Amino acid sequence: MASRTTQILEAAVRVIARHGVRGLRVEELAAEAGVSTGLIYYHFKDRAGVLRRTLQFISDRAGHYTTVRDPDAAPLTPREELEQSLLLELQDTGEVRENSSAWGELRASAVFDPLLREELASATSLWVREVTAMLTRVNPAAPASAPAAAAERLTALVEGLSMRWLSGGIPVDRARTLMLEAVEAEIAMLQRR
Amino acid sequence: MASRTTQILEAAVRVIARHGVRGLRVEELAAEAGVSTGLIYYHFKDRAGVLRRTLQFISDRAGHYTTVRDPDAAPLTPREELEQSLLLELQDTGEVRENSSAWGELRASAVFDPLLREELASATSLWVREVTAMLTRVNPAAPASAPAAAAERLTALVEGLSMRWLSGGIPVDRARTLMLEAVEAEIAMLQRR
């Protein structure tokens, strides 16, 4: 059972996903969480405290980067696993959209808030390491530094495409197509070495 | 001699680069530009107008910090031209950093602000078309749709890497290296078709 603060933080993620960091109103957050504004201040001191804790919460939760899979399903090839993992962030479902929007806000906020950077950097580097491992499984023969660089590019591309999608620049299907082709290009490059 | 509105727009880019779109206060903008708040409203109608025009200003200007080149040097190959153009946004100089920060902020804001989307979409599509043209020059034989997709990926990657750089995730040199390798991968892919 979620604690009171967790309940509020989860509500905060939803509100941020809807209106952004700048659009978070304490009163709306209270309504979303089903509590009073007074309670928000009781638990978080002030609005900045809510933001700080929420953005940490987002990067800690990093639900982003883990796939829960049915253990009985047919095993994925390394390449399928990689593709699936990257496409996870490019789906037009409520939950993914929420997560991606919030993550984008976190990244954007970190540009102006040194406190968030550390948190963000470690979450990102975890993600990059995971993708690096998948790429290594796709092509174990590639020189050591190549999969790491490819992973940095592919994850950065996910973020770039995600922003374009969320800001209405491209439909989500286009983003997915572009992503898959990028995987192809990167794997081809690993092969050629 | 810069016009009054240009002077204000330049100040707006600086303020946004420092504090983000979220942190832009009309009063601070006025101070930065050395004018009164009243004048801001006279020229831009409201705060949203400032943002809209600033976005246009940034995208117009981005084309312009084009490379100071030695006139005696050999002319650039199409590929070099492409590389230069993409690397333009990944330079740790005051002006570029300012532009990139502001651009990232506007992109992030557009997720929650439909008014900015239109503007952003047309600026982006212009950029994508330019990169597409360069890619076509690199490999005129490639099928028509391939350079366009590659251009979308490369520009999205610039944005993704730029965010990582600005949020302290990677140093600018790393971003540049990753970018160049991506160009290589994309060109190789065009070749293979």
Added chain:
DNA sequence: GTCTATAACGGGATAGAC
């Protein structure tokens, strides 16, 4: 710990003089 009621404030926007 949690709520209701309200005080205090920030900042967007306007009016009117020059």
Added chain:
DNA sequence: GTCTATCCCGTTATAGAC
């Protein structure tokens, strides 16, 4: 075109009851 002064609203934040 530009400035000063000010209004006004939405929001943050606090006080005090339960």
